[in-house]
Amino acid sequence: MSMEKKIQKRQLGVNGPLVSAIGLGTMGFGAFYGATNANVQEVLTCAADRGMTFWDCADVYGTSEDELGKWFETTGRRSEVFLATKFGAWDPEVPPPNPNSGPISKPFPVRNLSVPVEIVLESLRDFVESGQVKWIGLCECSIDTLRRAKALKGLGEKVIAVQMEYSPSELSIKENGFAEEATQLGLGIIAYSPLGRGLLSGRFRSRADFDANDLRLLLPRFSAENFSNNLELADKFKAIAAKYDGVTPSQVVLAWILAESPSFIPIPGCRSAERVEENAKSTELNLSPEDMDAIKDLVNAADVRGSRYPPSVLDSCQIDSLPLDAWSVSQSVKDVLQSLVDDGLVQADKIGSSNFFWSFPSQRGSMLQNRLNAVKDTHSDLQKQLAETKANMDKERSAREETDERAEALAELSSARAELASLEKEMSQYGSCDPVKLEAKRRAVTLGQEAAARWTDNVMLLQSYFTRQRGVDPGDVRQYLGIGEDFEDIC
Ligand SMILES: *[C@@H]1O[C@H](CO)[C@@H](O)[C@H](O)[C@H]1NC(C)=O
Numbered sequence: 001m002s003m004e005k006k007i008q009k010r011q012l013g014v015n016g017p018l019v020s021a022i023g024l025g026t027m028g029f030g031a032f033y034g035a036t037n038a039n040v041q042e043v044l045t046c047a048a049d050r051g052m053t054f055w056d057c058a059d060v061y062g063t064s065e066d067e068l069g070k071w072f073e074t075t076g077r078r079s080e081v082f083l084a085t086k087f088g089a090w091d092p093e094v095p096p097p098n099p100n101s102g103p104i105s106k107p108f109p110v111r112n113l114s115v116p117v118e119i120v121l122e123s124l125r126d127f128v129e130s131g132q133v134k135w136i137g138l139c140e141c142s143i144d145t146l147r148r149a150k151a152l153k154g155l156g157e158k159v160i161a162v163q164m165e166y167s168p169s170e171l172s173i174k175e176n177g178f179a180e181e182a183t184q185l186g187l188g189i190i191a192y193s194p195l196g197r198g199l200l201s202g203r204f205r206s207r208a209d210f211d212a213n214d215l216r217l218l219l220p221r222f223s224a225e226n227f228s229n230n231l232e233l234a235d236k237f238k239a240i241a242a243k244y245d246g247v248t249p250s251q252v253v254l255a256w257i258l259a260e261s262p263s264f265i266p267i268p269g270c271r272s273a274e275r276v277e278e279n280a281k282s283t284e285l286n287l288s289p290e291d292m293d294a295i296k297d298l299v300n301a302a303d304v305r306g307s308r309y310p311p312s313v314l315d316s317c318q319i320d321s322l323p324l325d326a327w328s329v330s331q332s333v334k335d336v337l338q339s340l341v342d343d344g345l346v347q348a349d350k351i352g353s354s355n356f357f358w359s360f361p362s363q364r365g366s367m368l369q370n371r372l373n374a375v376k377d378t379h380s381d382l383q384k385q386l387a388e389t390k391a392n393m394d395k396e397r398s399a400r401e402e403t404d405e406r407a408e409a410l411a412e413l414s415s416a417r418a419e420l421a422s423l424e425k426e427m428s429q430y431g432s433c434d435p436v437k438l439e440a441k442r443r444a445v446t447l448g449q450e451a452a453a454r455w456t457d458n459v460m461l462l463q464s465y466f467t468r469q470r471g472v473d474p475g476d477v478r479q480y481l482g483i484g485e486d487f488e489d490i491c
């Protein structure tokens with residue numbers, strides 16, 4: 001192993017481990033920034049030798065994870081590296097972009113936001129408990145989502161970091177208070193794209209400098225309309241760097257981010273040994289107080305044009321995760337099915353695709369409520385009509401002989417009474433339902449029906465299951481398993 005000087009370290013969140021103060025972003029090895037002819041294995045060795053051992057990856061970075069895996073295998077140096085890798089950015093069934101497959105036509109699969117953060121993290125629990133996952137971080141979430149993650153017993157305390165875009169050209173987490181609140185939650189902030197996806201390095205001067213399949217060609221900041229304007233900020237960093245011997249604009253940017261907050265750990269992507277060294281050296285750079293002030297001013301005055309992503313992608317960034325209770329009906333189905341499996345009542349392989357777990361309707365309860373409301377409205381309208389008819393008749397009775405008109409009115413009265421009586425009967429059926437019990441019954445019945453429909457041969461077992469485990473009256477179960485789809489009529 002090399003005797004080179006090791007990069008400084010920083011603590012990742014208040015409870016986390018020490019990691020290199022600058023991490024290695026590995027996305028560009030396998031995706032998004034065009035093909036690379038870099039010797040990735042060599043770059044990794046160089047980063048490890050320099051102590052830049054906080055490596056960031058994701059399952060959607062094309063071949064990047066495989067490259068890291070290969071390096072661990074061939075060097076046996078896995079234990080030196082603090083490896084962070086992300087999942088869930090999009091459906092793993094969708095093949096990741098391949099830099100060699102021509103221009104990226106659909107580069108922005110939108111994240112599936114229909115799964116609450118609690119459920120996503122729950123999927124890690126086994127790995128956390130077995131020690132395979134030591135810490136947890138979130139990416140592009142809201143503060144509320146972070147709070148919910150932190151509140152999870154047995155998992156929340158492992159949540160030590162959040163990964164967000166931050167650079168002199170992208171300050172929103174600072175401006176909207178996110179960075180401060182995340183720091184108060186004790187989290188480290190992994191600043192991704194700290195060089196503005198290369199913009200601030202000053203190395204890319206026009207769109208022609210990118211490969212045809214480079215993601216940046218699709219980003220508003222690199223559009224023909226905005227790119228040259230945005231280079232002005234890069235040029236200002238270049239002017240500051242020029243005041244120091246052998247210092248690059250990127251190093252000035254990284255040094256500034258490190259100085260911004262001890263919670264920040266930037267992870268610039270780099271695809272060459274030269275860049276590894278350049279980025280590592282930025283931790284040794286001491287900018288003069290005057291230059292720090294100048295940077296502060298130029299960053300505040302920067303006029304960066306275009307958003308960091310196209311609007312469709314921004315829509316899924318920094319937003320709240322689906323509330324858990326919006327999902328809990330489906331989740332209870334999963335629990336029941338899992339306990340049926342655990343009890344040996346149903347074979348796991350009969351459960352089918354995972355969609356089956358999540359796809360149960362949850363709006364039926366509100367259909368029942370709507371119907372009840374409609375009945376109530378009709379009932380009160382009718383009562384009003386009845387009162388009016390009566391009043392009119394009383395008025396007329398004294399003034400008039402018996403006429404056809406009166407007979408008609410009487411007939412109207414008696415039919416209105418009959419209708420009211422039938423509505424009252426229907427209402428009294430609803431009225432006898434305690435809403436909480438009704439919900440419990442409704443759920444048990446839905447679960448029972450759905451399960452029974454799939455495993456009709458297990459009906460007897462299901463009955464005893466619901467009676468024993470869910471505390472549902474056996475009569476109810478027998479009755480309800482037998483009836484048709486329209487469970488609404490079961491009050
Ligand atoms: C998102 O995930 C849910 C739950 O797994 C699934 O039902 C839904 O089809 C997914 N939506 C998209 C757009 O992939």
Ligand SMILES: *[C@@H]1O[C@H](CO)[C@@H](O)[C@H](O)[C@H]1NC(C)=O
Pocket residue numbers: 219220221223224225226304305306307
């Ligand atoms: C360029 O920036 C402007 C101002 O922020 C923005 O409105 C526009 O959509 C951007 N252009 C492109 C092509 O994204």
